[in-house]
Amino acid sequence: MKKAITLTVNGDIHELYVETHHSLLDVIRNELGLVGTHRGCDTGNCGACTLHLDGLAMNACLLLAVDYDGSEILTIEGITQNGALHPLQQALVEKGGIQCGFCTPGVVMNTLALLADNPHPSKTEIRARLSGNLCRCTGYVKIVEAIMSVSH
């Protein structure tokens, strides 16, 4: 069964006709082709699909798209302005916080939401917040360092 919804994604308005059982992640990736938001587990554990829904960091795999008609969504593709990396992205690049990179968009989106609430989080607060973003490459060391470098 399908239903019509409207989503504002990265500032663009999309009128969509979506399957009622499809997640926001399905719609973002498959209907809108915004494949920077990654699917790592589909159970809300890995955080690779983190995006901003009305300003809050959410796991898109856990949200049914039809429930969010009229919402405003920001994905990783909406972070870069005029081709310039956001300072957080720049820090992750320069500090070695990116290896395979599959978790990176989720890390960026979750961290930006954290910094919006708390511009100067402690290392412990950063680690606690990132516990919802699994990474298998870096041991998180350089990710945390990168976030510390832009927030202190």
Add this chain to the structure above:
Amino acid sequence: MSSLIGQRIPKLDAPDKATGRATYGHDVRLPGLLHGKILYSAHPHARIVRVDTSRAERLPGVKCVLTAADNAPTRFGYGKDQTPFKSMARSLRDEIAGVVAVDADTAYEALALIQVEYEPLPAIFSIEEALTPDAPLVHSEHGSNLFQTYHYSHGELLRGEAESDVILEASYRLPYVTHACMETSVVVAQFEHGGRLTLWSTTQIPFLLQRDLSEALGIPGSQIRIIQTSIGGAFGRGLDIYPYEPIAALMAIKAGKPVRLAFTRREEFNAGPARQPAEVSLRAGVRRDGRLTFRDVAAVLDIGAYVSWGSVTPLVMMETTASLYKIPHVRFKADCVYTNNLVTGAMRGYGNPQSTFFVETMMDQLAEAVGMDPVEFRLLNANEPNTTTPQGLVITSCGMKECLQAVAAAADRAAKRQGDEAIPEPVTHYQTPIFNAQSSNSNTLKRGIGFATTLNVGGGARIYRSDGCGASVKVDDFGHVTLVTGSTEIGQGSETVLAQIVAEALGVCPEDISVINTDTDVKPWDVGVHASRTTFIAGNAAHLAALDARAQIFETAAEMLGVSPDQLIARNGRIELATPHSPPATIPSLPLSKVVRQRHFREGGTVVIGEGWYDPPTKLVDKATYKGNISAAYGFGAQMAEVEVDTETGQVRVLRLACANDVGRAINPMAVEGQIEGGAQMGLGYALTEELIVENGRVLNPDFHHYRLFTAADMPEIETIIVETDDPGGPFGAKGVGEMGGTPTAAAVANAIYDAIGIRMTELPMTPERVLAAILKKEQVHDRPTL
């Protein structure tokens, strides 16, 4: 411009990954792309009597359904015991049928419409069952469930026993663990006009996969092109061909359209490869003066229903057993056993995390038995540079002692710490806490430190007849350099390290270099990314190619400047006369671009393309004795773990992990640290939290909620120490580091637990349940009279 070697150059592909622009396998979009799904067996061992696909085929949106009838008549894989679809199921992973449909939803719906009639057969789920004389056979044509046995020895065991003042023995149980790459397995197959097959793949072995697929599909390897996407983690997962790859190809051929076959996370846990669980017994001896006398290991590995390259991991277990520390008498035996359990494969460290766990916990016991400090004991027996082990490993550079001393110094710093200010506070307010069960009673919190070392191949590993890699370096008329390398980028940063090597040789910046490394139609041959070999092997190949290109450039520049080529150097994008004492403005020089243009534009001109091929001076191990120098260099490392054990809950919290690694020379220290820190995360999981719980061939915890990776909140403080020994064979002195980060971790943590509570843990992972059971057992033995 200062040297690029040793610089923390950011990963070249990181900006694309930071912005979501990198294209992973799941992101590949092709016109007309269809979706494939696999139906797995409902029984761990069963004959497939009948597969009725008619209802599935009639479902609107289904393009075709495939079964074993669609297989080529050949078998594939390391043990040649696999077919794409099965007519006999030997594990719950076995592929019975496949559906191709317009979308994933339709494909799933169609799977449910396929009717399979099974004739269930008795199945075996343990090594003991598998080896009983009348056990059902997993592969009847093999005649036995024992796939292979490895026997190794050097010295004389009886003499070693006679020379020992103390002999100890212990048994170990090692779990199923898995790679848990953040990106699940995925392949996109397209069959082109003219019969050529293109696969977008996450493989680590593109050229071997061409050959493997050629066998599996019965089409020539020349008709198969592998394109590697950005790869979201590998860690050994991509070292073999797996059935889903030829299945995707069969689907694309039958459907006549491109097909994507992507695993769900649950499928990844169930149908992806796991590390072989093992049961190990170990006896070892030592003299009163602290010298090791002998080591005797017998291991049995459950390789599951099919053989992969992972079942040669005993070769690496053997190396650790025979050559970690100087040890005169060694015997090693390993049996690889078929069962109807999970399919196993190669995983980072390839036998080394397992063997380092038992060898290094036993080292601690031996040190204690002779009353020696664990670090002093290890230093006394440590491997040394410019020696050959009895196994035939030619150790050139060796920083094992320096690594041990570095982590011992870290332990001293930990001991001298004032209060607890440097200990990270436990993080408790997060999603899936591992360490939130801390007792409030500090009397139950016991601290300890433990050490372990590691030896790992660092200059390739001659597993195949060639351990080579090819490279070419093109310089264009803008001075831009293109490195085409056979090697594969899996996130480790090889493309950046190789660019640094080439840039250094040509006197340009890394930004002036493009690295092409993803297409078998373009890149020269390479064995694959495994065995910590890429920096050493692909690095030497890239360096040779760059030197070849530079010689061509120097030849032309020498003519233009009227000097001899050997008077020239490449620096700052220019070719200049080597006159170190002249003021820069007066030195005759030419821009690189101008020299290349001169070659292009003259009569009989030519391009600048340098070639490199490097195959290290090593040998395949002797087939009977397993002796020989398998690698051109060996990496060493040591770790110190500081833990806190809660004796009320059995909870082990790692407070600090110091990791020292001898990497020869760190071409990019940031990338080296990244390998060690990431390896430590995997090693900590192996030590404490990660285990696939398997019952009757079924994974009971196929999700991240129950298969526990260390999160950012769980990680201890990690101190990463790079030891440089300037390896004589490595590019600019470098050797490999990719696998060493997690190899000694479980042993270091186990030794720290012993230091804290006096209990030797011999089963991994050391979960609260297991630690608590061991504590209660000890209390029963020591404190309470038997009722």
